[in-house]
Amino acid sequence: MENNKKNIDFYMNEIQSGTEAFQMTAGRPLSYFIRTFGCQQNDNDSEISAGLLEYMGLKAATCIEEADIVIFNTCSVRENADRRFYGNLGNLKTWRSEEKQRRIGVMGCMPVQETHNTMLKESFPYIDFLLNAGDMGNLPRALYESGRQKKHSIVDLTDQAKEMTYPSLPVKRENKYRALISIMSGCNNFCTYCIVPYTRGRESSRDPQLILAEARAAVDNGAKEIMLIGQNVNSYGNDRRKQGESDFPSFARLLEEIAQFPDLSILRYMTSHPKDLSDELIEVIGKYETIEAHVHLPLQSGSDHLLKKMNRRYTAEHYLELVNKLRSARPGISISTDIIVGFPGETEEDFADTLRLMETVKFDRAFTFIYSPRSGTPAAGWSQNVSDLVIQERFERLLALQNKHSLESNEKCTGQTLYVLVSGLSKSDNGTFSGRTKDDRLVNFCLPEAAITADELLTARGKPVSSVIADGSEVFVHITKAKAHSLEGVFAGLA
Ligand code: SF4
Known part of the structure; x- marks a missing residue:
């Protein structure tokens, strides 16, 4: 705990001094845009980066063209993401040269790899800074150092340690109803095809108190769903127990504690490694309805x-x-x-x-x-x-x-009426809504036809249902059709 407190103080001081110096250098609030590639860990890192940037006084821009600072959170697990990222970056050369205060940062799995690091520096010299995957704690420093340079050169902070058990940093969640919470970083498994252990370092588990506090705060703020994330959540705590913290909880115990939060509807987790899926964890998965049936x-x-x-x-x-x-x-x-x-x-x-x-x-x-x-x-x-x-x-x-x-x-599932947590309008956008079931099936649904025209379908408070279904609504849907990758259905009531 003492160790962790030092970590928190270190990061908060770093952020604070970075913030003040940055605002002084910039002279006005700037705006940012983050483009994220890859996994949920990157999604969560981007949410924390956004939280930090807003804590520092920056505002979110709606697109790259309107931003002063663009950050790419990169992925190199699949070739496709590599290509898309380099394409995006190549398009920004002119944009970067048009305004002096503009900056481009690259974080995530690519800058830390030697070949990509060299390529980024040699082929895209207009980049401003490079950060390790998950190293959001150094973002204020990267901005500060790149902002005060007289002559442009790339601030490369990828030589910083990769094992990052960061404390609770500010976070700006993409969805209010769904909170991604990182429980650990890195991976010790070295699957022979996978780059992650080289980019995110060894497994490092966050303190359970920090995770529980973050989860509670998310639920108090209206989150219906929590997703605990890590490269291999099943081995949560192994590193800490090996270091002598014999009573550090297992993933099963952590999951069990959060599953009992009142007001939480769904608890998800990602990713499980078969070699570490214990009987203890399987028992907990079987015991709590809140834990996803998936x-x-x-x-x-x-x-x-x-x-x-x-x-x-x-x-x-x-x-x-x-x-x-x-x-x-x-x-x-x-x-x-x-x-x-x-x-x-x-x-x-x-x-x-x-x-x-x-x-x-x-x-x-x-x-x-x-x-x-x-x-x-x-x-x-x-x-x-x-x-x-x-x-x-x-x-x-x-x-x-x-x-x-x-x-x-x-x-x-056809013919059944299922609980669905709504994520918004369906991608095909023909007046249908989208959401996921407890067992993680994608459902697209509409209101009963008669109710759309007559707007007869009212909630208990007398409001038309169509006006109250939004991101985070909990509803029941009667499933009418199955496809390979989704279900279709009709609204059957608020859950
Ligand atoms: S367990 Fe997953 S993240 Fe770790 S090395 Fe294997 S594939 Fe990569």
């Missing part, structure tokens, strides 16, 4: 040979045992997963093992990817044994099977 459990491959090459440290058999335990502890729980196709050395037999396991489990949803090498990881140096054509063909077979399973799973 688990995201990345499989990656159904072949033991490939799982070993990937350094996943579980077998297909162990994975199946976990699925069975989860389903008996929480009947009806939905299970989603990640699967990689075309990992170096994948044979037709390995691929068949994956399809077989998919047939056995019948995942409710899956994120499927064609392997792409990440520079700096062990697998990046391994040669590919099959052609792109074969990999593409395998991918399509796998996708077809998963789409079939996803549809079958969603079809079980």
Whole structure:
């Protein structure tokens, strides 16, 4: 605790002096825009960055063109995000040169990698600062140092320590009804295809008191849903217990405590690693209704040979045992997963093992990817044994099977009336609303047709229902149609 207090003081002093100096340098409140790529950890880091910037007196801009300071929070887990980011950055050269006070910062997983760091400095010299993934505590310093320079040079703070158990920093949540709360940073697992342990450092768990206080404050502020995030939430506290804090709580205990918060509707968590999914955690998942009836459990491959090459440290058999335990502890729980196709050395037999396991489990949803090498990881140096054509063909077979399973799973919901937490207007925007069920299915729904025209559907307070459904509303929806990736339905009442 003493250690943590020092951390808090350190960061708050840093922010305070950065703030004052920055405002003095700038002479007026500036505006910012943050573009986020990648995972929920990055989403949360961006929310904290926005909170810090507003604490420092900056205002949010609605688009890049209207901002004085643009920050890219980058991801290098998938090739696609790399490309989109570099494209965005290339478009900003003229924009940056038009006004002296404008600044461009890059944080997240890319600047910390040597190849990207060099490329950023050499190909985009108009960038102002570079920060490590998750190092929001250094954002005020980066702004301050880049602002007081007489001659432009890139302020590179990526040499700072990567293990960052930051205290509670100001946060500006994207959605008031949904709070992302980081419980730990980094990863110790070194899956051979993954860059995260090199970009976010080793596992570092935040104090449970800070997490609980943040969760309570979020619920008091109107959050209906909390999502606890970390690269491997199941190993929460391992680092602290190894350092001698024997009574540091496990993830199961933390989850259990938050699940009992009055006024909290849904408690989600992401991501679980199969090797660390304990019986204690499965019991808690089965015990509390507030905990989502869903688990995201990345499989990656159904072949033991490939799982070993990937350094996943579980077998297909162990994975199946976990699925069975989860389903008996929480009947009806939905299970989603990640699967990689075309990992170096994948044979037709390995691929068949994956399809077989998919047939056995019948995942409710899956994120499927064609392997792409990440520079700096062990697998990046391994040669590919099959052609792109074969990999593409395998991918399509796998996708077809998963789409079939996803549809079958969603079809079980038709005719049921389900609780939905509304996230807003549906993306297709034809007067429908969108939201998610407790087991994390996407639902698009509309008001009953007669009620839309006659506006007859009133709440208990006499207001038309259409005027009270908004982000964060809790409703019941009668499901009328299932698709592979979503459900459709009709509003059936406020929950
Ligand atoms: S568990 Fe594996 S895939 Fe997940 S972040 Fe850690 S190294 Fe990457």
